[in-house]
Each structure stands twice: as C-alpha cells, then as structure tokens.
Amino acid sequence: MKVNLEKIDKNKAGLEIEVETEQVTRAMHQAYTKLVKKVNIPGFRKGKAPKSILERYVGKAALLEEAAEIMIVPNYAAAVKETGIEPIDRPAVDIIQLDEEKPFTFKVTVDVKPEVTLGEYKGIQVEKPHYPVAEEDVNKELDRLQQRYAKLIELGEEDEIQKDDIAAIDFQGFVDGQPFEGGAAENYSLGIGSGSFIPGFEDQLIGAKINEERDVQVTFPAEYHKEELAGKEAVFKVKIKGVKRKEVAPLDDEFAKDVSEFESLTDLKADITKRLEESAERRAEEHVKNEVVKKAVDAASVDIPPVMVDQRVERMIDDLSERLRMQGLNLEQYLQFMQSDLEKMKEQYRPQAEQDVKTDLVLEAILKAEGIQASDEEVTSELEKVAQQYNQPVDAVKEALEKAGRLETLEYGITLNKTVDFLVNQSNVA
Incomplete structure (x- = not known):
C-alpha cells in the first residue's frame, strides 16, 4: 500500500x-x-x-x-x-x-483535528478562594438531620392544617365550570408549602380541618405546559382526607446518639464542622482547577471545525435523554414542558459545546507537548475502582472495556486529569 x-x-x-x-x-x-x-x-x-x-x-x-x-x-x-x-x-x-x-x-x-497554538500555560496566576464555615452552616446541617429523622404524626379532626404539613386530599378542577383532563385525584399527598401545585393552591388549604371541603380558586401560569389551560382561571373542589405533621426531635445528646455514632451533641457538631470544612476545601481546590484550565484555554488559539461542535451538541442531548429516561421521561415530553424544540435546544447548547471542545483540544495539546501519559499502575488502579463499583473481577472489566473499545477512553481520561494536575502544580496560587 x-x-x-x-x-x-x-x-x-x-x-x-x-x-x-x-x-x-x-x-x-x-x-x-x-x-x-x-x-x-x-x-x-x-x-x-x-x-x-x-x-x-x-x-x-x-x-x-x-x-x-x-x-x-x-x-x-x-x-x-x-x-x-x-x-x-x-x-x-x-x-x-x-x-x-x-x-x-x-x-x-x-x-x-485542528492544530492548537498554545499560549502561556505555566505559571498561571490564580487566587484560591476561602469558604469559611459559619455556625449558621452547622445549624443548617443539624436542621437537615432533624427533618430527615422527623416522625410523621397523624393529626385529629380538630387540628388545622399548617405550613409544612402533609395533607391527603381529594380534588377535582374546573375551568369555565367544566372538569378538565388530569385535574382530579383521590388521596393525593400534598406537602403544604412545597410549591408543587399551582401558585396559591396550597396557601388556601392552611387552616382547613379533616373532612372539610373547600373551593380553591387559582389562575394557571401563562407559561403553563398545557396550552389549553395556560392563563385560565380554575376552581378546585378539595376535600381534606387526612393530615400528618412532622414531629422534630430536640437537639440534644439523645438526638446525637440516634442519628450518628457520637455520644454527645458537641461531638456531632464538631464532626459536622470538620466535614463542612473538608467540603469547602475541595470546593476551593476545584475552583483553582477550573480557573487554571480556563486561563490556559483562553490563552490558546484554535480554529474549531463546526462538525466537532455539532458532535458535542449531539452528545449533550444524548446525555440529557439518558437522564430523562432514568426519570421515566423522554426528550419530547421535556421539550414540550420547556416550550422549546430540538433546534432551539441545539442553539442553546452550542456555546457550551464550543467551549468544551476547545478545552479538550487545548488540554490534549498540552499533554502531548509535555509527554504526559497514563502509567500501567494508574490504569490498573482505575480498573480496580471500576471493578469494585460493578463487583466484577479486574480482568473481566478490562476485557469488557477492550471489546467495547473503551479502554483507550479510560486511559485518555487519566491523562486529562494528570494534565489538569500538571497545570495546577505549575501555577502560582495566591
């Protein structure tokens, strides 16, 4: 040949x-x-x-x-x-x-692939932010734990619905005096104040009691996903079937013992503070990485072929479709709800896709210029993580990735991460 x-x-x-x-x-x-x-x-x-x-x-x-x-x-x-x-x-x-x-x-x-003209990518100046952990942050985490471990108590017929209660309701909606499709349900569980219903609906149930019937008057939002209801006034006939209220445990040593391995509230607070500080440090380090990469990419020049941007847009849409599928939805339903279409979505994704493509090209040019490679030990370590995740032998995972042509993708991901670490190590962090 x-x-x-x-x-x-x-x-x-x-x-x-x-x-x-x-x-x-x-x-x-x-x-x-x-x-x-x-x-x-x-x-x-x-x-x-x-x-x-x-x-x-x-x-x-x-x-x-x-x-x-x-x-x-x-x-x-x-x-x-x-x-x-x-x-x-x-x-x-x-x-x-x-x-x-x-x-x-x-x-x-x-x-x-286009040629990349690299700019300065060593000695990049970047400031590392500081995210202090305040007492308010610790208290928010404690409140989250309280809510997570709260008990639901059935209320009696004399108790009135309050914000944050959970009401079981029957309802039927009417527009212009006529019931409409999808506007009725029985024993529907509604969090009062959750904002999951039409604006104003939940507020009008506050003060109601079990077995009470109320007419709730609302107006559908102008941008409502069902065009035949958008902007229309509606009346919902609602019956309260039952009400539950969260009973939150007091913050004391007993609470700490119930929700953690600690014997006192003081020790639990100390652990929460430590974990929040570690999270803040990771967030700061991630900010440094993002800034260093952004500055290295901005300093480089490359003429990106439109086909590469088109391919990245398609990949982004495929990723969205997969996430929607896991939630029991599809792309068509999502676009209808967002009052958009596929072409509009592609145009919205295009700027980010172009930036992502440029970032990949610049990082690839840097790793080639610096001779950065994934070692056998690093590949094996990554394979072991995947094997552990799927509870499979390492050799079986490696063979499966090789057959699917994805082993090189795994190695490439390692080299990209090493390139980012290289840029950070070569930068001047203040």
Whole structure:
C-alpha cells in the first residue's frame, strides 16, 4: 500500500491510497464468494455458479464495486495510522482507478483535528478562594438531620392544617365550570408549602380541618405546559382526607446518639464542622482547577471545525435523554414542558459545546507537548475502582472495556486529569 498525504487546509486532509494488485485479486475473490451466495442464477444452485457465469449475470462492475468496499475500510484505517492524522468525521471517498488487473487507487477527503497554538500555560496566576464555615452552616446541617429523622404524626379532626404539613386530599378542577383532563385525584399527598401545585393552591388549604371541603380558586401560569389551560382561571373542589405533621426531635445528646455514632451533641457538631470544612476545601481546590484550565484555554488559539461542535451538541442531548429516561421521561415530553424544540435546544447548547471542545483540544495539546501519559499502575488502579463499583473481577472489566473499545477512553481520561494536575502544580496560587 502506498499513501500520499495532502493538507487541503488547516482542518482537512486528503489521502491518496494505492492498493497493490495482489490485494485486488484477493478482494475480487471475496466479492465473488459474497455475491454468489446472494444471487439466484438459473441452472445453478445458490452459491455454486462459477465466477465467469456470475460476472456475466450481475456484471463485472458489481464485482468490482463489492471488491472496492472490501478494500477501502482496512486500507483507509492503515493509512490513517501510517500518516498519524486524526479524523473527526466520516470521510468522502473518490475512486480513481478500479481494475481487476491493476492497483486499486482511491482518494479520501476527511476533516481532521485542528492544530492548537498554545499560549502561556505555566505559571498561571490564580487566587484560591476561602469558604469559611459559619455556625449558621452547622445549624443548617443539624436542621437537615432533624427533618430527615422527623416522625410523621397523624393529626385529629380538630387540628388545622399548617405550613409544612402533609395533607391527603381529594380534588377535582374546573375551568369555565367544566372538569378538565388530569385535574382530579383521590388521596393525593400534598406537602403544604412545597410549591408543587399551582401558585396559591396550597396557601388556601392552611387552616382547613379533616373532612372539610373547600373551593380553591387559582389562575394557571401563562407559561403553563398545557396550552389549553395556560392563563385560565380554575376552581378546585378539595376535600381534606387526612393530615400528618412532622414531629422534630430536640437537639440534644439523645438526638446525637440516634442519628450518628457520637455520644454527645458537641461531638456531632464538631464532626459536622470538620466535614463542612473538608467540603469547602475541595470546593476551593476545584475552583483553582477550573480557573487554571480556563486561563490556559483562553490563552490558546484554535480554529474549531463546526462538525466537532455539532458532535458535542449531539452528545449533550444524548446525555440529557439518558437522564430523562432514568426519570421515566423522554426528550419530547421535556421539550414540550420547556416550550422549546430540538433546534432551539441545539442553539442553546452550542456555546457550551464550543467551549468544551476547545478545552479538550487545548488540554490534549498540552499533554502531548509535555509527554504526559497514563502509567500501567494508574490504569490498573482505575480498573480496580471500576471493578469494585460493578463487583466484577479486574480482568473481566478490562476485557469488557477492550471489546467495547473503551479502554483507550479510560486511559485518555487519566491523562486529562494528570494534565489538569500538571497545570495546577505549575501555577502560582495566591
């Protein structure tokens, strides 16, 4: 195989590939073997017709085209490896010479990763923020624990609904005196003050008692996701079936024993303070990383091909679709709720996608410039983490990643993280 590389412009390359005649002969035989099994030729059992008969029946051009398909993919892959180009999209293929008795020549034109001109990425000045932990932060965490371990107490018929109570209600909604679809439910559990219902609905239940019936008057928001209800006035006939109230335990040593391994409230507070301080430190370190990377990226210049941004946008939408799927929703429902469409979403994602692509390209250029690689020990350590996460043997995880073509992705992630750490270590943090 002979390869001639041509740089068409900064982000596009051309490969003229010549395949020796011997490979053409082998490919023609493979093409015959493949096609003869598909074609019914009178007088011959399927798969048994001689090559000359098949050629007369389907035409030599069909055999040559099949042989070309057989040769293009492996030879293109070999040419990419030989020249070191990094394609980012599907190639366009033009056949120059295709003859059974001559070398096969074809030209590939493909978008490639752009060249990055690095700016200053060592000695970056960055300030490390300080996030002090106040007593108020500790108290918020204690309050969260109180709410988490609170008991729900059934109220009696004489008790009135208060904010933060949980009411079981039957309701039916009416617009212009007519019930509407989706506007009714029985024994619905509603947190008073949760904001999960139409604005004003929950407030009008405060003060109500069990078995009481109330008419709740509300106006649907103008941007409500159901167009037929948007901006409409509605009346909900509501009956209170039951009410529960959280009973919060007092903050004392007994509470500390119930919710933690500590024997006193003082020790629990000390542990909460420590954990909040550790979290604040991690947050500060993450800020430094983000700032260092941002400044290194801003200092570099690169002409990003639109196809790379398009691909990143598609990946972002795929990620969103997967998250929605795990919540029992789909993208179409989400777009309807957001009063948007796919094209608008793509445009909204595009600036972030472009920044993400540039960040990846710059970090990749830095790791190449500095010779940063993932060591065998680091790869093994990462594989062990994945194996532990999925409760699988390390060798099985490695084999599965290799088969899926994702082992290189894992190694690449390690090198990117090492590159970020390198930038931080080389920066001047105040």
